[in-house]
Amino acid sequence: MIMWLELMFCFVATVAFGIIFNIPLRLVWWGGLIGMVIWLIYSSLPMYGLSQVYSAAVAAFVAAFTSHWLARFKKVPVTTFTIPGIIPLVPGGRAYSSMLAIVEENYSNGLALGIETLLQAGAIAGGLVFALSIFSIGKGVGQRYETNR
Amino acid sequence: MGKAEQTMAFCLLGGKLMLRYGAETYRVEDTMYRMAKAAGMRNINSFVTLTGIFLAYRTDEGQDYMQMIRVHERYQDLSKVTSVNQVSREFSHGELSIEEATNELTAIEKAPMNYPLWLIYLASGIGGAAFSYLIGKSFPDIFPAFIGGLMTTVTLVLYQKYLKVKFFSEFLAAVSGGLVAVLMSVTGLALNFDQVIIGTLIPLVPGVPLTNSVRDLMSGDLVAGVARGAEAGVTSLSIAAGVVVSLSFLYF
Structure with a gap:
């Protein structure tokens, strides 16, 4: 019951962010669906003992993977789905508490929370990069050794 | 031609x-x-x-x-x-x-923007309210978070229109949104202050530069990727500085 309420709020939040980023009306609903799916993953994985950062990475990967697939299907730029899709994962709460700790001159606590915030941001980026790598196999740029001569 | x-x-x-x-x-x-x-x-x-x-x-x-x-x-x-x-x-x-x-x-x-400005204001209020519920799970604080998110975007658009300075207007919008949240907390409208201030500031998150920075770095456009990352970083820092300024009013 509570879970359904959360999923509904996540759908509303993602659609609202789609409107903030001026995404066409026919596409915002898909962004909302992606938001719902990744909130389900992000909030249910910690119940199985995984860390918050790890769940964020998995959720970001799923969001980016679904977005690429949908973008190919709908023939639109992929950012119209990824940008609102990863908004629910933004570590706003941690960033705020880290700043609050620094304002209260509790620097070690603030630093620890700040590092957690940075780790979660990195996890989101990692998930995005991983999905992108899968979708650009064979199309990427060369690196290090020129083997095809 | x-x-x-x-x-x-x-x-x-x-x-x-x-x-x-x-x-x-x-x-x-x-x-x-x-x-x-x-x-x-x-x-x-x-x-x-x-x-x-x-x-x-x-x-x-x-x-x-x-x-x-x-x-x-x-x-x-x-x-x-x-x-x-x-x-x-x-x-x-x-x-x-x-x-x-x-x-x-x-x-x-x-062409004008895809959505009218009032709908974007409304969407940032609703987005802030819904996101604040996801973070804090407290029902009575949805309404203050709505007002906060709305005020942040309204002030951001105003500052950008009249000042035309990018990072400074984001900083000022964070200060104004934070002050609205502080005011609501002082008058007792907001019970869970953390939740309200997160809902207030979330419309300012630099989503486009962040996502595009990762994409550009991956496709080998290193100059543009680093530049976009710097843009997102400076925006985040100005938001953080704005929150700190408005928080210091609470501890005054």
Whole structure:
């Protein structure tokens, strides 16, 4: 019951962010669906003992993977789905508490929370990069050794 | 105007619109390449950074053309990116002539925003309220978070309109939104202050530069990727500084 309420709020939040980023009306609903799916993953994985950062990475990967697939299907730029899709994962709460700790001159606590915030941001980026790598196999740029001569 | 000049103006207009409204660097380069190729040019090279576009090609007669334009403003309007993408797709498939495609691009450039401003204000209020519930799980604080998110975007648009300074207006919007949240907490309207202030500030998150920075770094556009990362970082820092300023009023 509570879970359904959360999923509904996540759908509303993602659609609202789609409107903030001026995404066409026919596409915002898909962004909302992606938001719902990744909130389900992000909030249910910690119940199985995984860390918050790890769940964020998995959720970001799923969001980016679904977005690429949908973008190919709908023939639109992929950012119209990824940008609102990863908004629910933004570590706003941690960033705020880290700043609050620094304002209260509790620097070690603030630093620890700040590092957690940075780790979660990195996890989101990692998930995005991983999905992108899968979708650009064979199309990427060369690196290090020129083997095809 | 010859065909080469016409193609140059058309490609640069498409690239400028995409870059200005928040497309990734590789997409801008790729779109201009495809459009120039469909117009029959050879030896096409495009180089795009966050703030400028270079395009060079050779015509069938062996004449070289090269031009660069500077893109000063950057907005977040992904519906225009989608429309330019559609025009370029139709042009590359030969469904549009170059005159028709140029007219469509000009229409996209002149068109107003996809959503009216009041809907964007409302959406940032609703987004802030819904996000604050996800973070804090407290029902009575949804309404203060709605007011906070609404005020943040209203003040951001006002400051950007009259001051026209990017990072400073984000800082001032964070201060104003934070002050509204502090005021609501002092008067007892907001019970869970953390939740309200997160809902207030979440519409300011630099989503477009963050996502595009990762994408650009991955596709090898290192200059644009680092530049976008820096843009996102400075925006986040100005928001953080704004929150700290308004929080210090609470501890005054």
